[in-house]
Amino acid sequence: MILRAEHVLLPDGWHDDVTVEVAGGRVLRISSGSGPAPDLTLDGRVVPGFVDTHVHGGGGASFSTTDRDEVRTVVETHARGGTTTTMASLVTAEIGVLVEQVRTLVPLVRSGELAGIHLEGPFLSEQRCGAHDPALLVDPSPDRLEPLLDAAQGTLAMVTLAPERPHATEAVRRLREAGVRVAVGHTTADEQLAARTVEAGATVATHLFNAMSPVHHREPGPIPFLLTDPRVVVELIADGAHVHDDVLAMAVAAAGPDRVALVTDAMAAAGRPDGDFRLGALTVRVRDRVARLVDADGVEGSIAGSTLTMDGALRRVAGLRGQSLASASLMASTTPARVHHLEGAGRLAEGARADLVQLDDQLGVRAVLRAGRALQTMA
Known part of the structure; x- marks a missing residue:
């Protein structure tokens, strides 16, 4: 396939009138100016396909399932928002349940439909549990961690844990030994414990600001350290509900786009109208696109994931003070x-997978290609 792009974002910046030759799902050659007659012409702006490394569901479906068709519904829903690479995040459940869910996902990672598995629980703090069932939170002891590693067969990409839990430091080292990235999140840790956990091998901050001790000028907590340490990449949920735009702008300015990963943390309601949904064993009510836990009496509580897709995150961050579409694309x-x-993901370059998103003037998604194949075309 030969593509002609009017304005395309390459690793060294924006280029006009670019020809992209695709073979075997990968970019064979990129050239400027006139060339062979294109099979497809993409006007507007073209950016690399989005990479979402923290997402739980969408389209009314969830990754916390043993139904592979349900998993594919989530992937297809987020593809309509420009996501061409997806890691499946699992919410807290009993270890045996998680083992079965992981086993369901393994073949989809092997086939390339998913990029890996992320366990956001169950090794989290009860005090900062967010939308995770506190009754199911446990310590990352070897007898709980090893069955999950065995079930994943090398497909486990990331585990979020609270550093204050017993066995956490040993778990960080064991996970790093197994090639799994460790994220600090859902935690009451202070700045010193956060620093020790990074020294042990943690490299990611799960949705910075959310479900962790807040910043105080005399008791900083983990956020300033995670935000400024060059070894750590921070996740940010840019939906306008989880983090105020001024705080988003501050965080990006402090860390820089090369240390910020935009994530959706989306649950089943993404891509669906407002209503009631499930997140693991918990009930979630969505009003005005904000998801909150709801108890048996109908009382709404904490934010429970998002209804975001990555195109929405891109638009919000591109509009922040000091940011641009190019920097937002870097983070997405x-x-x-x-x-x-x-x-092969996350960039448009020779040898990379041919993943790209065509945007209109309002940065809405017009078309999505994954490995050179059209996934979504918008009227």
């Missing part, structure tokens, strides 16, 4: 792909 594609060693 290139940085998460680099951090998670997702070969």
Whole structure:
């Protein structure tokens, strides 16, 4: 296939009138100016396909399932928002349940439909559990960690844990030994414990600001350290509900786009109208696109994931003070792909997978190609 792009974002910046030759699902050659007659012409702006490394569901479906068709519904829903590379995040459940869910996902990672598995629980703090069932949270002891590693068969990409839990430091080292990235999140840790956990091998901050001790000028907590340490990449949920735009702008300015990974943390309601949904064993109510836990009496509580897709995150961050579409694209594609060693994803370059998103003037998605194949075309 030969593509002609009017304005395309390459690793060294924007280029006009670019020809992209695709063979075997990968970019064979990129050239400027006139060339062979194109099979497809993409006007507007073209950016690399988005990479979402923290997402739980969408389209009314969830990754926390043993139904592979349900998993594919989530992937297809987020593809309509420009995501061409997806890691499946699992919410807290009993270890045996997680083992079965992981086993369901393994073949889809092997086939390339998913880029890996992320366990956001169950090794989290009860005090900062967010939308995770506190009754199911446990310590990352070897008898709980090893069955999950065995079930994943090398497909486990990331585990979020609270450093204050017993066995956490040993778990960080064991996970790193197994090639799994460790994220600090859902935690009451202070700045010193956060630093020790990074020294032990943690490299990611799970949705910075959310479900962790807040910043105080005399008791900083983990956020300033995670935000400024060059070894750590911070996730940010740019939906306008989880983090105020001014705080988003501050965080990006402090860390830089090469240390920020935009994530959706989306649950089943993404791509669906407002209503009631499930997140693991918990009930979630969505009003005005904000998801919150709801108890048996109908009382709404904490934010429970998002209804975001990555195109929405891109638009919000591109409009922040001091940011641009190019820097937002870096955070939505290139940085998460680099951090998670997702070969061929997150950039438009010779040898990379031919993943791209065509945007209109309002940065809405017009078309999505994954490995050179059209996934979504918008009227």
